[in-house]
Amino acid sequence: AQTVTQSQPEMSVQEAETVTLSCTYDTSESDYYLFWYKQPPSRQMILVIRQEAYKQQNATENRFSVNFQKAAKSFSLKISDSQLGDAAMYFCAYRSAGGYQAGTALIFGKGTTLSVSS
Amino acid sequence: DVKVTQSSRYLVKRTGEKVFLECVQDMDHENMFWYRQDPGLGLRLIYFSYDVKMKEKGDIPEGYSVSREKKERFSLILESASTNQTSMYLCASSPGDIKAIQYFGAGTRLSVL
Numbered sequence: 001a002q003t004v005t006q007s008q009p010e011m012s013v014q015e016a017e018t019v020t021l022s023c024t025y026d027t028s029e030s031d032y033y034l035f036w037y038k039q040p041p042s043r044q045m046i047l048v049i050r051q052e053a054y055k056q057q058n059a060t061e062n063r064f065s066v067n068f069q070k071a072a073k074s075f076s077l078k079i080s081d082s083q084l085g086d087a088a089m090y091f092c093a094y095r096s097a098g099g100y101q102a103g104t105a106l107i108f109g110k111g112t113t114l115s116v117s118s
Numbered sequence: 119d120v121k122v123t124q125s126s127r128y129l130v131k132r133t134g135e136k137v138f139l140e141c142v143q144d145m146d147h148e149n150m151f152w153y154r155q156d157p158g159l160g161l162r163l164i165y166f167s168y169d170v171k172m173k174e175k176g177d178i179p180e181g182y183s184v185s186r187e188k189k190e191r192f193s194l195i196l197e198s199a200s201t202n203q204t205s206m207y208l209c210a211s212s213p214g215d216i217k218a219i220q221y222f223g224a225g226t227r228l229s230v231l
Contacts, residue, residue: 045222046222052217104212105176106151106163106210108160
């Protein structure tokens with residue numbers, strides 16, 4: 001079974017600084033998708049970024065980028081120029097690409113709470 | 119914009135009550151999901167559905183059932199609520215495309231007293 005591990009329960013960063021959230025996963029599959037979701041205090045889960053395992057290029061979305069190391073099974077999220085609005089819980093998630101029904105559910109890590117100070 | 123609506127933000131029920139949590143999506147998505155979120159445990163899948171009247175158990179289905187009579191609506195049922203079911207419940211939906219992302223509702227915080 002696949003597992004996702006976020007080893008940092010809490011992180012903090014100052015405004016305008018850069019922070020990196022860690023995520024490792026365990027799988028025997030070769031094709032899969034990885035995600036970072038953000039959950040602010042409003043509780044609405046929002047997709048931050050997505051990575052397809054067969055793509056070697058790291059995904060980027062504005063100030064958010066990932067460092068995807070397939071061999072090491074590592075998928076870290078870098079937030080540049082941190083803003084107060086980035087304060088939230090961040091979840092790393094895995095989804096298999098094989099098997100239509102079995103593959104659609106997400107497997108989540110336990111989350112990292114990010115605080116941003118001014 | 120995709121909208122996933124959960125009928126209640128907060129709910130307080132008594133032990134032994136039958137509880138219905140409702141979720142509606144407006145984008146004609148094939149897949150719908152119920153997750154449970156607890157501090158320190160992340161999100162865990164309870165059930166998901168890939169079509170009307172079709173359902174699959176997730177990681178923690180015990181004590182729960184689901185119903186999907188219409189494509190847009192996915193209900194989570196607690197047949198006899200217990201205090202250990204006090205939690206945050208999140209509904210999500212996604213299109214059938216394997217590359218598609220999941221869209222989440224705002225969650226229902228359920229307290230069972």
